Amino acid sequence: MSMFDTVLVANRGEIAVRVIRTLRSMGIRSVAVYSEADAGALHTRVADVAVPIGPAPAAESYLSIDRVLDAAARTGAQAIHPGYGFLSENVDFARACEKAGIVFIGPPVAAIEAMGDKIRAKQTVRAAGVPVVPGRTEPGLDDAAVAAAAVEAGFPVLLKPSAGGGGKGMRVVRSEAELPASIAAARREARGSFGDDTLLVERYIGSARHIEVQVLGDAHGTVVHLGERECSLQRRHQKVIEEAPSPLLDDRMRSRMGAAAVEAARAVGYTGAGTVEFIVDAEQPTDFFFLEMNTRLQVEHPVTECVTGLDLVELQVRVAAGEPLPFGQDDVVLDGHAIEARLYAEDPARGFLPQTGTVLGLREPSGAGVRVDTSLAEGSVVGTDYDPMLAKLIAWGPDRETARARLVGALGHTAVLGVPTNTAFLRALLTDPDVVGGRLDTGLIERRGEALTAAEPVPPSVYAAAALALLVEAEPTGPVVDRWDVPDGWRLGEPAWTVRRLQAAGGEPVTVRVRGRAAGAQVQVGDADPVPASAYRDGDELSVTFDGVTARFAVVHAGGDVWLATDGRVTAFREHERLHSAVEGAGGDGVVTAPMPGTVTVVQAAVGDRVEAGAPLLVVEAMKMEHVLTAPLAGTVTELGVTAGQQVRLDERVAVVTPPATDEGK
Incomplete structure (x- = not known):
């Protein structure tokens, strides 16, 4: 079989962009597909061809086998790369590709069937001598x-x-x-x-380490492993930070797990790239158990690429085209250390609830050993239709500590303005003493709780920067300026204060007073003494000196909000007067509001029901995540304004529980 001329990428987001990048380097024409929600998304702009395949719901677009195959036929694609998620492990899709004469860039149908079902997978690998949980x-x-x-x-x-x-x-x-x-x-x-x-x-092994082994197989009988990845830093069984190699394993343990992974792959005649996942008891790290095999590329594959120097997507394509692997097990050498952090549109301080918005400004890191796999661009709309992962930041170093420090620094130069993300949480996690020391397990994030997720207090200098940003924007520019148009509080005698009530997301409103021009002002934050400050804008950046210290901020002002980013911290401010209607009734009065935009999937209560505090009322789903809304207090459900299937907005009022005393007094 000769190399493909055209390959369709049946996915979206950062993985679609990443696959298209390799296809371009191989001289292969790339075809992107997109739903109505992704019209104009980055992956459609970097591909050679982009084809619409349906409405926003994945079932009607990215999961529609007929529509994906139709796009392949219309564009002359000889092969389809499924990325991960969506149709990547769908045996019906692999069969449909085969029937249509299109190469599925993945393992054989039999391997997907054997490993795609966790029950059958365990039976298969147990027969091959691999230990199971x-x-x-x-x-x-x-x-x-x-x-x-x-x-x-x-x-x-x-x-x-x-x-x-x-x-x-x-x-x-x-x-x-x-x-x-x-x-x-x-x-x-x-x-x-x-x-x-x-x-x-x-x-359930509570003190567990999650370690996976990357395998590769070709159609000529070669199966190798490319070392392991440590994936123990998880929340809700979802990986957050991954690294290669694992700081736990020695050479002997690495060899044993690698051999077990190869045997698991051989047991099903595996070809292409796959991952065999193991769980290791942190208290007895010599024992490991098979969890599952992912018959596709993994989200965390870049860390393996960084330490092996191999392009896994290119190898997938070459194997699918019938080529043998160009190396054997003895040729695989691990060089240095790599760590990856997943950037999500979510709010860690609110239980990692998914967030939405439009990317108003974007800062991405660069430098030695730093790689960014992203789907982001200014103007990108982050909605509720798909997974909330936005990008992956990867850092390589000659040793683990160098890689970790580089990743912390890279996160400090990352800012998504307009969409709340978990950037600050990732930095806090990577500087946790146990993470620094490599003492990891799957329960670490849960144990740390608020120490990692609590919103940091906003420094006075950031409030000052927000007020100065508003002042800079209001100041007139041009060769001729009418003195009365300058908002500096000028009057005969001493200038007056301009007063703003600014509220950071999740915080209380703070009064900030500014007197004078932005280039030379006095600023008073809250009850503190006024201090000298100055600011000037250079494009979409603001240089602010506050009390003798200068910092540069990325700044965007849109829709009444001011977004500021500096040193890995993004803060959104809104003038407090605009918030009265949003916060009204949000106290402990029995009002239940949607914690995220999404779809009501289940309603478990009805008006008139008497409920206890904590009783489930309804379930909201967004970005493949469910959140159960519960009664904030004991009483009677007196209002329930939603039904199953209904879309709700962030902070939308969905129910009211009236306490007994109020109820009886009617």
Whole structure:
């Protein structure tokens, strides 16, 4: 088989951009597909050809096998790269490609079938001599059988969808009383994410390290591994930081796990790039157990590329075209260390709830050892239709500490203005003493809690910068300036103060007073003494000197909001007067508001119901994530203004619970 002329990328976001980059370097024509929500997105602009495939819902666009294959036929694509997620592990899609005479850049159908079902995967690798996590993996377990298996295994247990991955549908259950609700939620989320609500039960290893091995196979009988990745820093079973190699493994353990991964791949006749995932008991790191095999490229593949010097996408394409791997196991050398951080549109201080918005300004890092895989561009709209991951920041160094320090620095030069992100959380996590020391496990983020996620107090200098940014914008420019148009508080005698009430996201309003021109002003933040300050704007950057210290800010003013970014910190301000209607009734008065924009998937209460504090009222889903809204206090549901399937806005009022005293007094 000769090399392909045209390859369609059946995905979106940063992975589509990343695959297209390699196709271009290989001289292969690239075809992007996009939904109505992604019209004009970055991946459509960097591809040679872009084809619309339907409405925003993934089921009607990116998950539509017929529409993807039609786009391939219309553009003459000889092969399809599925990226990860969406159709990447869909056996029906792989079969449909084969029937249509289009090469699926992935493993054979039989391998997807064997490893795509976690139950069958465990049975397959167990037969190959690979150790597996204890639990029940029989297919077709109904709710009663799942509950019985959980009791038999002993709590805590982990409920896992048999299909799919990425932490979707997983539930840790710590007691028998939690089982009914957890089973229902796990099935519902699995069905919504993968179209299959089959569950399996595993022993939950609380102090666990999640380590995966990258494998590659060709159609000529060669299967190799490219070392491991440490993926233990997770929240809700979703990876946050990944690195290669693992700081836990020695050469002997690395060789054992690599050999087990190769055997697992050989057991299903695997070709292409795949990942065999293991769990290691942090208390007994000599023991490891097979978790699953991902029959696709992984989100964290860049760290392996950085330490091996290999382009995994290029190797996938070459293997799919029938070429043999150009190296053997003895040729694989790991050089240095690489760490990756996932940048999400989410608010860690609000339980990592997904966020939306338009990218008004963008700062991305560069420099030695720094790589950015991104889907972002100024003007990009981040909505609720897809996963909230925006980009990946990767840093390489000759040793782990150099890589870690470079990544912390890179995050300090990263800013997305207009969309809240987890940048500050990532920096805090990477500077945690246990992370610095390589003492990792899957429960670390949960244990640290507010130490990592609490919103940092906004320094006075940032409030001053926001007020000065508004002043700079209001000051007239041009060769002739009418003195009365200058907003500097001028009057006979001493200049007057210009007063602003600024409120940072999640904070209380602060009064900031400014007197004079921006180039030479006095600023008073709150009750502090006035201090000298100055500011001048250079394009979309603002240089601010406050109390003798100078800092540069990226600044965007849009829709009444001022977005400022400096040293990895992005702060959004709004003048407080604009917020009265939004915050009205948000106290402890029984009002329930949507914590994120999304879709109501389940309504579990009705008007007139008497509920206890914490009782579930409804479920909101956005970006593949469910959030249960509960009663803020005990009382009667007196208002329920939503139904299943309804879209809700951030902070939209959805229900009211009236306490008994108020209820009885009517």
